[in-house]
Amino acid sequence: MTEKQPNNPLHGITLEQIVIKLEQHYGWQRLGELVNIRCFQNDPSVKSSLKFLRRTAWARSAVEDLYIRTINSPWVQG
Structure with a gap:
């Protein structure tokens, strides 16, 4: 059973999709500046x-927050 979550911008999107979209939008270097974690700064990969x-709640939260801010930005299309 699935519930609709119209107010949840993360509903139906995987963490992998979030990382890929952020990397495509910002690139690894800028992403590592925006979210200060080594996996974005040192030999980064999806x-x-x-x-x-997946193991670090505060980092996941920071990445999800950046994704939400990015998709809600008036400068980001589609």
């Missing part, structure tokens, strides 16, 4: 980022 973010 796989290593996901491994860290």
Whole structure:
């Protein structure tokens, strides 16, 4: 059973999709500046980022917050 969550911008999107979209939008270097975690700064990859973010709640929260701010930005289209 799935519930609709119209007020949850993260509903239906995976952490992997979030990381990929943020990397495509900002690039690894800028992403590492915006969210100060080593997996974005030192030999970054989607796989290593996901491994860290799935185990580290504060970092995942920071990435999700950045994603929400990014998709709500008037300068970001689609």
